[in-house]
Amino acid sequence: MQVIEVKNLKKAFGDNPVLDGVDLSVNKSEVVVIMGPSGSGKSTFLRCLTYLEEPNAGIIRIGPHELHTGGKLDRKRKKEIRELRKKTGFVFQSFNLFPNKTAIENVMEGPLTIYGVTPNEAKELAESLLVKVGLGDRCDHYPSQLSGGQQQRVAIARALSLNPTVMLYDEPTSALDPELVREVLQVIKDLAEEGMTMVIVTHEMNFAREVADRVIFMDGGVIIEQGDPKELFDNPKEERTKRFLTMAE
Amino acid sequence: MIESLEGSEVVDVTIIIDSLPSLLKATIMTLFLSCISVLIALVIGFSTALIRILKIKVVYEIASIYISVIRGTPLLVQIFVIYYGLPQIGISLDPISSGVMALSLNAGAYLSESFRASILAVDRGQMEAAISMGMTYGQAMRRIILPQSLRIAIPTLSNSFIVLVKDTSLVSVITVTELLQMSSLIIAKTFEPLTIYLTAAAIYWILITFFTTLLDKFEKRSSKHLVR
Numbered sequence: 001m002q003v004i005e006v007k008n009l010k011k012a013f014g015d016n017p018v019l020d021g022v023d024l025s026v027n028k029s030e031v032v033v034i035m036g037p038s039g040s041g042k043s044t045f046l047r048c049l050t051y052l053e054e055p056n057a058g059i060i061r062i063g064p065h066e067l068h069t070g071g072k073l074d075r076k077r078k079k080e081i082r083e084l085r086k087k088t089g090f091v092f093q094s095f096n097l098f099p100n101k102t103a104i105e106n107v108m109e110g111p112l113t114i115y116g117v118t119p120n121e122a123k124e125l126a127e128s129l130l131v132k133v134g135l136g137d138r139c140d141h142y143p144s145q146l147s148g149g150q151q152q153r154v155a156i157a158r159a160l161s162l163n164p165t166v167m168l169y170d171e172p173t174s175a176l177d178p179e180l181v182r183e184v185l186q187v188i189k190d191l192a193e194e195g196m197t198m199v200i201v202t203h204e205m206n207f208a209r210e211v212a213d214r215v216i217f218m219d220g221g222v223i224i225e226q227g228d229p230k231e232l233f234d235n236p237k238e239e240r241t242k243r244f245l246t247m248a249e
Numbered sequence: 250m251i252e253s254l255e256g257s258e259v260v261d262v263t264i265i266i267d268s269l270p271s272l273l274k275a276t277i278m279t280l281f282l283s284c285i286s287v288l289i290a291l292v293i294g295f296s297t298a299l300i301r302i303l304k305i306k307v308v309y310e311i312a313s314i315y316i317s318v319i320r321g322t323p324l325l326v327q328i329f330v331i332y333y334g335l336p337q338i339g340i341s342l343d344p345i346s347s348g349v350m351a352l353s354l355n356a357g358a359y360l361s362e363s364f365r366a367s368i369l370a371v372d373r374g375q376m377e378a379a380i381s382m383g384m385t386y387g388q389a390m391r392r393i394i395l396p397q398s399l400r401i402a403i404p405t406l407s408n409s410f411i412v413l414v415k416d417t418s419l420v421s422v423i424t425v426t427e428l429l430q431m432s433s434l435i436i437a438k439t440f441e442p443l444t445i446y447l448t449a450a451a452i453y454w455i456l457i458t459f460f461t462t463l464l465d466k467f468e469k470r471s472s473k474h475l476v477r
Binding site: 052083086090092099100109114142143158162 | 372374375377378380381382383384385388392393396397400471473474475
């Protein structure tokens with residue numbers, strides 16, 4: 001069953017085309033890693049999936065929620081976009097935790113505001129999610145009192161709090177000190193084992209090799225090549241992929 | 250000769266004590282003007298800031314002109330226009346209402362800019378994080394952006410409030426009996442300008458110190474998440 005379906009996605013910033021017709025289908029429980037040089041459009045692609053950037057053309061379906069581009073941004077469409085976002089957990093490179101809220105309050109915020117659950121229910125849910133990402137003892141810490149790795153794990157718990165169909169990660173470890181990368185990747189790996197559908201933009205090749213079901217190589221706003229990680233890393237077919245992999249080694 | 254010298258001591262304590270009840274009563278008027286004006290100014294400042302950030306048509310232009318005009322003209326001129334000028338087109342306000350109107354319109358323009366700057370100062374990622382969860386723009390503003398911007402705004406708000414308390418002295422020119430006007434009335438009877446004006450200055454100073462301490466405490470409390 002396909003959970004994500006993207007057809008012919010296009011996006012330009014002014015005269016500068018960033019996405020030039022991207023198609024993608026992601027099956028349930030599949031883990032897809034997107035790689036590519038900076039400026040290849042991979043982050044923009046991910047952001048378009050939840051309409052953090054509005055695409056210029058194309059169709060996006062996540063779960064039962066399908067959005068065509070170009071519609072008038074009226075009340076109905078705004079609601080459709082919100083429905084799509086509720087089902088899509090998004091993890092940012094810079095965490096974007098709410099600095100004036102504690103870890104647990106960060107995780108409670110979504111269920112409280114979006115689903116209108118009671119504070120007690122939200123608290124219970126948030127606690128279990130923080131335990132899940134290994135931060136059960138940091139519930140009452142403010143983001144400023146946590147390391148980067150811990151902040152990113154809180155951010156993952158926050159994204160999970162709305163019970164999303166898919167999780168999207170935009171370079172989740174790029175802002176982290178090297179020794180903190182592992183703990184974040186471990187949490188993502190655990191989620192993969194639980195069967196969460198995920199699309200991850202990252203430069204961590206070893207992680208991709210270990211966890212990804214499929215690796216996508218993007219450049220110049222299009223998908224150049226995709227396939228099984230072992231296949232793609234050890235035996236790339238396209239010249240551009242080869243060049244990128246040699247550079248990245 | 251010597252007796253008359255003693256009688257004209259530079260600062261006379263008994264005069265301070267005698268005039269204190271009247272001065273304190275006038276201080277209440279100063280406080281009243283400050284508090285009412287700051288409340289109205291907060292409403293004006295906040296709503297015009299939102300109008301300008303959301304770029305709501307037509308009102309956006311009006312808000313911008315309002316801020317430009319108020320910030321570009323002296324408060325004293327604004328007071329004169331409202332109290333002496335408006336009656337010519339049939340709008341007569343009593344001195345206190347005129348004073349409150351001038352003070353709140355004036356402070357509102359400055360607060361508007363503080364609010365606007367503080368909302369824009371909140372990291373863009375905060376809005377993205379909020380809407381990526383499926384919040385509406387309004388929910389994200391209310392629950393995520395505004396609480397953070399308020400903390401950023403406190404120092405400038407506090408500053409504007411201090412200026413406002415001091416600016417209330419300007420409405421003495423339209424016969425509102427606040428602290429400065431009362432001082433002048435007492436001096437007219439006692440001929441002790443130095444003593445009385447210094448007393449008035451001391452009262453202003455105590456008032457403002459009191460408020461700044463209060464606002465500092467509030468800022469510290471709202472910044473507890475930044476303390477490691």
